[in-house]
Amino acid sequence: MVLNNTERINEDKIVLKVYRENRGQKSRTYYDRFEVPYKRWTTVLDALLYVKSYIDPSVAIRYSCRMASCGSCGMKINGIPRLACYTKISELDKSTIECEPLSNFPIIRDLVTDFSLFFNHHKDIQPYVQSNESVETDTEKKTFSFYQSPEDVDRYLQFSYCIKCGLCYSACPTVGTDLRFPGPQALAQLYRYFADTRDESKNRLDIVDDRHGIWRCHFAGSCSKVCPKGVDPALGIQLLRSYMLGISKDNKKLAKKIEINGDKEINNN
């Protein structure tokens, strides 16, 4: 593509300072500096891919959707956990952009980190709807509908936006010292399923009512600050804690659960 005069005048350059390490080879750690051209709309991911394409293809990064939907490209940009595809260079307003791997995750290579423990914490909280009801299914279609009002959905909707990017886990100071702490992502997802009226699990809260569970959160709020999807994990954790302390009642069922039985509507509280 040939740049016109306006685009040439507007093409600036920044220095991309990238953390380099290869744990598999037990290599030393260092920073590489790359001069990268950028435009008003260039994201940090674009800059990193430019480096990989034209300067140094050995830089290891993880990315996929390029639109803040998959959560793969999480990294520390100028010290703050961000999604590289969602961070424009122009909004950082710095001549040097420092890219480092996410904190609180073991490093595999360069900007790629190991998410195994993070995903294990997520699995531990049983992230699926559990129903104790025995239901009569439609004999032909073999399906059953769990009715949920818009008010019921509103109770957990924002927490369902989580893309498991790990930025909150990286920002959490408690995760930095306590590896057994589940982290804000797992706790927020636990609230997501707890607040879901379809879920009837009795022991979901017992999973985190533990020495290293939900009570080790100190309410720093860094998790909500860095979340790119507006999930607000700190809110989810506080809502769970207030319920566990008995301060708030079981309000996930305040909206009436309506069952349709033939022609009759039965309201259940």
Added chain:
Amino acid sequence: MESHSILKESQIMKIHYVTGIAAIFVVAVHILMRLIVPFELSLEYDYIISNYKNIFYVLILESILVLVSVHGFNGIRIILLELRQNKAWENMTTIVTISAMIALIAYGTRTIILVNGL
């Protein structure tokens, strides 16, 4: 996540929050009582002993002792739990902090009882 304690962590934290809030009120009363007396008088031996003979003041002191000990030592337990995560360390911190809590409450109560002459 396994937990084998007598109390659930949520129950322990409830106690922690209640003792913290209650301690604020009781300590505030204690401070106000000190402020209404001239400083030099508050340090005199006979005056201090006479305070220990006052049953209401004794109850306030005992409350402060229990509330602050429980809240403080549980806080230390929480801080120590975050330093390391293994069974031996966790059991040790629980035993040490509870023992220290009981010892301090016992010693403080003994002081109050002895001075009061009960």
